[in-house]
Structures are given as C-alpha cells and as structure tokens.
Amino acid sequence: MPEENMRSILFLISRYPGYGGIERVTTLLANQWVKKCKVSICSIIQQAEDELIAKLNSDVKFYKMPYGGLKKSQENVDFLKSIVTNENVDIVIYQDSYFPCQYLLSSIKDCRSWKIIEVEHSSPSGFEIQYKEYVKSIPCWDIYHRFKSWFYNQKSLSNEKRNRRFIYGICDKYVMLAEGLISQCQKYGHIDDNSKFEIIGNPISMDNSSATLSLKKKECLFVGRLDSMKGIDKLMRIWAIVESRVKDWTLVIVGDGIMMPAVKNAIAHYRLEHVCLEGFQADVKRYYQTASIFCMCSIYEGFPMVLPEAMGFGVVPIVFNSFAALDDILVDGEDGVKVTAFDEEAYSENLIAMMSDDVRLKMMQSKALENSRKFCVSSILEKWDELFKNL
Template identity: 25%
Template sequence: MQVTFVIHAVTSGGAERVMSILANAWAAKGWSITLLTFDDGSAPPFYPINPQVKHIPLGVLGSSSNLLAATRHNIKRIRTLRSAIRASQPDIIVSFLDTTNVLTLLATQQLGIPVIVNEQIHPAMWSIGRIWEWLRQWSYPNASQVVAVTERALSYFSPQVQARGCVIPNPALAVESSEQPLTPYLAKPSLIAMGRLDGQKGFDLLLAAFAQLKDRHPEWTLTILGEGALRAELESLREQLELSDRVHFLGVVNNPNDFLKQADIFVMSSRFEGFPNALCEAMACGLAVISADCPSGPSEIIRHGVDGLLVPTENVSALAGAMERLMSDTEERNRLASHAPEVTERFSLEKIIEMWENLLAKVIQKRTNQYVTKVSLSQG
C-alpha cells in the first residue's frame, strides 16, 4: 500500500499527532508512506516520524498581505502539491485540516487518485473565512471520504458531504508507568490544564474559576502547559486575579505525561473542541478530569460521574463548583481516576487503526470497481 499524507506542518497540534501515529504505524507494517508538508523543513517535526516515512517539505508555507497575493500563493501551493503528489505515486491520499484539505482536493483534480480528508475540530465553531468556507463546501463533495471525529462535527456538512462521511475518533494511547522516580515538576496538590493559549481553550474561564477557590483552597496550584498568542493577556489576567504565585504557565513541553502523572485534577475549559487529545492523555495518565461539555468530543470521551465530570460550556460558576467538589474530596477524585484509564480501551490504537484501514480498503475497492466498470463499458 502506498499512502501519501498531506498536512501543513508537523507542529504540536492534535491533528499532527494523529497523522504521525497513522504514518508511523503503517510504515512499521512495511507500507510505502510519503508525508508532504507545506513548511520548509527547517524545524524538525514536533512528533517523532518513523525513518521509513519519506518526509518531503514543500516550502510553500507562509502568509500573504492581500487577497491578490494570497491567490497567487495558493495557486503556487496547488501546483507544487500536485507535482509532489504525482511523484509520490500513491494508491490513496489522506489530508488533514480544513484549508489543507481544500488545497489537496484542488491539486488532485483529474488525477484519479482517491482522497480522504480529515476534520479535527467542530467546523461550525471554527471560522476559516468566507472564501475558504465556500471552497470547502464546493470541494468536499469531490473527496472519496470525509472523516470527522464525532457525529456532531460531521452533521455540520451538507447531506451531499455527509453521504460520503464517516466518524473515526482519535486514539487514546496507553501510558506506560515509569519505574524510575519522576523529577518533581509540580507542587502538590495541583490542578493542570493543557492546550494552545487562545480563545478556543477558555483559559480565561479557568483562571476566573480558580480565583473563586483560591482562598478556600490556599494549598492548591494550577499549571497550564502550552503556548499561544494570548499568553501575555492571560498572564496579565493572572496578576489581576492575584494568582501570580498560584498559576504557572510553562509553555510547550516535550514530556507532558510526566506532568500529568504528578497532577491531581485535569481541567479542560474549552469553548469548543473536536476530539481533544489532551483530555484523553490526562485520563490515560489516571487523572480525575473535569471538562466543559463543549461541541464536540468531551461528552463522547467522558462518562459523566464514572471517569470524569462534565459542566456547561462557558459557565465559570459550574466549573468552579466541579473543581471544588474534587479538590475537597480525595475519595471522589480517586474513584474517578481509577476508571479514567479505561479510555485507552474504548479508543485504543488498535481499534482506531482498524477503522482507518477498513476505510482505506473500502475507498480503494470502490475505485477499483469504478475502473473495471469504465473499462467494461469502453470495450462494450
């Protein structure tokens, strides 16, 4: 099997993580895997890539100052991508993330190669701009398959797109227990959160909720892993809420599981998600978790009251209430934490890989049947 992946770059996001997992797994099986990225390759991939994967940076990533420049830039991207795809001679193409999916579908017109596009977030909650949205609605019906991470995410699209859509959640990887004593990263007891420092992740809501509890629970700290455009704004809010010695922004770390293992409670305050990998990672590490019941993902992952707690989205009081409930009750924390790692069974890598491989086989078989039918008609 020859599979070509397309993604903007292998940075620290969830889509990049899923893509690297699939590419590595299939390369380990002896498949011929090509990875096309839009960056120039100057920065190494954030996630490890199997040496057997042929990674080709195309050097077409960048921003444009106006619409005309953007149009020229994207035409160049399409041409460069089309040439690279043809050179990779794939049986099938798998593309990740909205605008990259559009460019991939435009680049593969008339090539006769099946294309699967993957959406990693709830499209209704994430604007890609009016022109890109029009192009997405126009191009997605040309995809062989549109993969969403939840039913709610897939329901955003037109009936025509949904007819060629399916749901494949992201894998929740089991976490190996360390036999060696871990470096003490966190002061105990500790809350922890993880994600990009942007509006989507709702860290402003988390800080406001924690501020309501700071006097009743003076021994607790909050650690936030991740980087983003709102860091300065969030640090300023931390000072305004008088949390400077209680909330720690540590940026992006390469060993998040070591931090998660040492925390007591994981909190996700997102305004919207797709299928949040950070939440799965926290549960795999055996943490009691609290999450906003945002669209989409948390309610598919957390079994409320069994392995975590769900609270209404953007409700600071409810978030603070759930946090205090677990901060005040060690027994309840431990009960939820004991069931949390079961997420790695429900969304195991083996199950998710099987779903993807079944999809690839289905798409390729459909293409083969269409080719045979076309040949039969031409000979008839």
C-alpha cells in the same frame, strides 16, 4: 507483500512538522502504517523541523512544498503531481479543512486513480461559537463594531461553506472525529448527503504504559495554547474563586501564547499563590503523571487530544460542555465532569467538590484510566484498516 503491490499513502497537510495535535496524529499514524505500506508526508509550512522530524520513522518520505505560503502556487501544484506519480500514491489523506489549500486537491482531481480522504480536525461550529462569545464583549451601543463582527462572521461562514462543499464533493470519504460533528458539518457546509462520512477518533499519541495513580498530587493541570479560544481567561477567574476557598491545591499551566501577559496580570490582580506557569513543554508526560484533575475551559474544540491523553494517565477532566466530541470522549460523572458552558461559578463549584472528595476522585481516576483504552492506537488503526478495505 511485494513492493509494487504495497498500498501507498500520502498525507497532505498545511503544516508539518509542528507542535499541534494534527501533526502528532500524522506522525503516529505514519509511523504505524509505514511498517506495511509506503507512506509520504507533504507540507507547505514547517515548525521546529530539526527537533520534531526526528520523531518520524526514517522510512516515511517527507516532502516540503517549494512555495511556503498558503496562496495558490503553480509550483506547488506541479510538485504535488510529481509526488503522487513517483510514489504511485493510491490514497491521499488531506489533514486540513480550514486552510486555503484546497486548490491542491483540485489540481489532481481529474487525473486520479487514487482515493482522497478528508479528515476534519476542527469543529464546524467553531467560527459561529467564537463570534457569539466575542459579541458579548461589545457594548450594545457600539453598533459599528457589532456590525463589523457580524460582517466578518458571515464572510467566514460563507468561506467555510464553500470549502466544505468542495472538499465533500471531491473526496471519497470524509472522516469526522466524533459522531456529533457530522450534523454540524452538514449544517455549516450545507451538505444534504451523508454517505461519505466516517467516524474515527484520534488515538492517544503518548505512551502511557507506565501510568500509575500512586504518583498523584493535589494538582490541577491545564495544557494548551494561552488564548481566548482555549478559555484561559475563564480558567483564571475560576481559579481565583477556587483558591479563595481551597489552599492546598496547585494549578499547573503548561503552554504559551498571546495571553501569557494576561495570565500573569490575573495572577497579580487576584494575588494567586498556587499557580505554576511552566511555559511551552515539548513533553508533557511528567505533568500528566502527577496531576489529579484536568481543567479544560475551551470555547470550542474539534477532538482535543489532550483529553484522552490526560485520562490515559488517570487525570480526571472537568470540561465546559462546549463541543460535540465531548460525548465521545468521557462519561459525565463516571470518568469526567461536564459543566454547562460557560458557567464559571458552576465550574468552580464542581472543581472544589472534586478536590474535597478523595474517594470519588480516586474512583474517577481509575475509570478515566480504564475508559481511555478505547483511544489506544490498535483500536483506532482497526477502524482505519476497515475504511481502507471499503474504499
């Protein structure tokens, strides 16, 4: 295809490069599309640039906004306009919905011949779920802090409503990562129309061609940030129950965060002897290869890439049923287990039952490996190609 007729795609993202799932998906898609399109990435904030930018195809153009903050910047507006003009951009993919960067879209909306695609990577109900969980920790008599929490939750919901309504109005397509998230987006965005919604899940961003079940050990695996949203405090209480009854399994925790001290305190408090703290790891492939069960206790998620990634290595997920995308990722009892959110006793019982039934575990490992193929790169790229054709 002559270069002047090539599709030109610009990813607009608040942080890139970075260690998160959004950044990994952006890298994967950019590296695939640059084989037949012009691809650019523009970010406001960068994380571990020297290490992570090496994973990006050198043909992908990477731009850094001159102002590295999330407040409105005319300098950033002018910079973005120059990119879309110089790169002859015809598709802008906005990879955020909850960062205050929508003004950048507003700055180019009236003079555009390009299409805008919004991709919602989080759960629209996240703020509400987080609020309800937090309120449980406030005593009934503490009216002041209960009111204060309610007030800030209402403010957050109002901001989210305004942001989503604006983005939905300005974009040409609004991509959700799972079908169940559409109704949430409409509810929290107060959006009546649904004609712009498309469903495209995230691809597995890790090469699992060498995955084998022969390396499996008696290991449970947690991968993620150590914070309350990921439910690491719940997992520590669950594991205390499990370890009191099962002595030959190990919990491997890969990740770091503000709750690392609390995790270490829980290990000491419960006198846990079978927990391995691995800290942050840029490459978690080797942990997927040996783990048998994947533990997720999140309060909420959008579309957690770690689940299909783990399943792609035959790691069976046990997950609190706390987010809509879970139905799109696993089949309860076949390739994973859903547990009523946030029943810690039921979770521990399901975990112990899985550990105690080697036949069932091996069967579900094989199914997880097989069913994860629907998230392979080629399947997801086909959906994107179809969307591009219909713009």
